[in-house]
Amino acid sequence: MSPVQLGEVLPEADLIHDRATLEAAITDMADTIRADYDGETAPLFITVMHGGMPFAAQLAFALGERGLDLEFDYLHATRYRGNTSGARLAWLHRPATSMRGRRVLLADDILDEGHTLLAIRQWCEDQGAADIRVAVLAVKIHDRRVEGIEADYVGVEVPDRYVFGYGMDFQEQGRNLPAIYALKA
Ligand SMILES: O=P(O)(O)OC[C@H]1O[C@H](OP(=O)(O)OP(=O)(O)O)[C@H](O)[C@@H]1O
């Protein structure tokens, strides 16, 4: 069966946060992070692929602009794999840089039920990271979050619906839309 095309769902979708709102939220977040990391050596900045890429890039520039250097690496752990509901977490890539004794800043697009970031955070702890913080562009508002994970830095809140755009996919489409949309309820 051929996948549903983005062009079929986008006209019916609701715009949740436009580009200007998201850019402003990332700028505000950078101010907070910069203050928290004052005087530190460069934290290890881990982009959670794929969805975290646009947000992480923008946050990294905003932090650079504020004088905070970052060492880059990335990981890819996915449990949605193009679907609209989560399954078992699959690790597709782990960072090559040693985390032992490092301050680690994770950048991801969304904290939803939290399974993904909980497992990632746990793995970073197991690698010996000295401090782990989580920055997400969006947090989904519901009461299904697993225990033991929260974001230290949040850009915006999104409703309890499947969202896409700004890194987040609709069936692997729409990640480069510069706004967040929710599928028609
Ligand atoms: O809080 P959770 O319910 O665990 O969901 C959040 C995760 O889901 C998305 O990743 P996805 O599995 O879609 O991988 P992708 O980034 O490659 O699309 C998103 O990037 C988060 O990492």
Ligand SMILES: Nc1nc2[nH]cnc2c(=O)[nH]1
């Ligand atoms: N694209 C997308 N990925 C997710 N991962 C967890 N929740 C979501 C969501 O609402 N949209």
